Amino acid sequence: MQTLYDTIVIGGGQSALACAYYLRREKLAYVLLDDQPVPGGSWSCYWDSLTLFSPAAFSSLPGWLMPESEREFPSRDEVVAYLTQYENRYSIPVERPVRVQEVCFQEGVFEIRTDKGTYHSRTVISATGSFQQPFIPEYAGADTFRGTQLHSAQYRNPEPFQGKKVLLVGGGNSGAQILAEVSKVANTKWVTLEEVTFLPDDVDGRVLFDQASARYYALQKGQDLDATQLNVGNIVMVPPVKEARDRGVLHTVRPFVRFYAEGVEWPDGTKEKMDAVIWCTGFRNVLGHLECLHLQEEAGKIPVKGTRALEQPGLWLVGYGSWTGFASATLIAVGRTARQTAAEIRDYLSSESKAAKV
Numbered sequence: 001m002q003t004l005y006d007t008i009v010i011g012g013g014q015s016a017l018a019c020a021y022y023l024r025r026e027k028l029a030y031v032l033l034d035d036q037p038v039p040g041g042s043w044s045c046y047w048d049s050l051t052l053f054s055p056a057a058f059s060s061l062p063g064w065l066m067p068e069s070e071r072e073f074p075s076r077d078e079v080v081a082y083l084t085q086y087e088n089r090y091s092i093p094v095e096r097p098v099r100v101q102e103v104c105f106q107e108g109v110f111e112i113r114t115d116k117g118t119y120h121s122r123t124v125i126s127a128t129g130s131f132q133q134p135f136i137p138e139y140a141g142a143d144t145f146r147g148t149q150l151h152s153a154q155y156r157n158p159e160p161f162q163g164k165k166v167l168l169v170g171g172g173n174s175g176a177q178i179l180a181e182v183s184k185v186a187n188t189k190w191v192t193l194e195e196v197t198f199l200p201d202d203v204d205g206r207v208l209f210d211q212a213s214a215r216y217y218a219l220q221k222g223q224d225l226d227a228t229q230l231n232v233g234n235i236v237m238v239p240p241v242k243e244a245r246d247r248g249v250l251h252t253v254r255p256f257v258r259f260y261a262e263g264v265e266w267p268d269g270t271k272e273k274m275d276a277v278i279w280c281t282g283f284r285n286v287l288g289h290l291e292c293l294h295l296q297e298e299a300g301k302i303p304v305k306g307t308r309a310l311e312q313p314g315l316w317l318v319g320y321g322s323w324t325g326f327a328s329a330t331l332i333a334v335g336r337t338a339r340q341t342a343a344e345i346r347d348y349l350s351s352e353s354k355a356a357k358v
């Protein structure tokens, strides 16, 4: 006999765990399917020295605060340990490694095809994040470049770049943090679309959260906030980035125009040799497993109301960023959308059951 779950959650990262916390409270029959061999979602794949932007108490999932770190900001490994303990603390049922290949919908039931067999459920939460879809912008001649190219998703530590000439592309916090450590062992150049702005030294990532909150609540009230009022900077001055600034390496230049075999060509026509390029250019949502449902997709997003898919009854999407709930790609904010999602699923399932009895 095949089990028919109330809900199957695809993914095993922070978003999936936050959903599990509330599905458990709603007493629904659910399971998480995660393709990773160990808990922690994408966190265990980040670079070795990565630290959070905010203290532990501001980086926690619902129900249980992340234990205080000995340092100001918790490390990557502390987040992985926290997510692992969270899973155990709430006895969250996770099957791993199970890779969901496709999700189909037949006669009111989801059929979830995986590399370990087929599962069935009445509803689905997709919580697959974006880490498996690194984004690299197109540049002419990229395939002719003989140096190394890697995305921040593959970057671990500065060791392989010792003594090299390295171009870092991307004006976010990943770019700043990786530049900070690679510039200690290599000759670096930092390419961003425009000048980057730095947060004041004495504030941390909570300010970005507060800015996003202000913008969100203003939009809810139909107000348009003055962008300059909110734009206090986007790079958080964590200790390694401060140190890089003090060494004078935090300069940016505008993009090159094309690659050639040994390096890149700048807009004024000059060529510069490079040994490696590290792309810190972000990610796209991982949604390929939903293709079988033939949902409209625009700019890598599926139409939703809150987290509920508008075109597919019984499907919710959690943790992909603000389009699936305000700041939902963060540890602190995903709980809010997870709670709402579990409540909607409870109501959906009970209205389905009532309809079936009539």
Ligand SMILES: Cc1cc2nc3c(=O)[nH]c(=O)nc-3n(C[C@H](O)[C@H](O)[C@H](O)COP(=O)(O)OP(=O)(O)OC[C@H]3O[C@@H](n4cnc5c(N)ncnc54)[C@H](O)[C@@H]3O)c2cc1C
Pocket (backbone or CB within 6 Å): 010, 011, 012, 013, 014, 015, 016, 033, 034, 035, 036, 040, 041, 042, 043, 046, 050, 051, 052, 053, 054, 059, 098, 099, 100, 101, 127, 128, 129, 130, 131, 132, 174, 205, 286, 289, 318, 319, 320, 329, 330, 331, 332
């Ligand atoms: C460099 C960096 C620094 C960051 N710093 C912070 C920070 O300081 N604070 C903060 O709150 N956030 C931070 N974030 C954001 C945060 O790490 C991510 O938003 C978060 O990991 C997203 O969680 P998730 O559960 O949605 O996705 P993930 O953690 O990516 O988990 C998704 C899971 O689903 C699995 N999966 C994917 N596809 C399938 C499939 N088809 N079948 C089965 N399983 C599948 C994945 O392998 C993974 O285990 C940072 C992110 C980066 C990249």
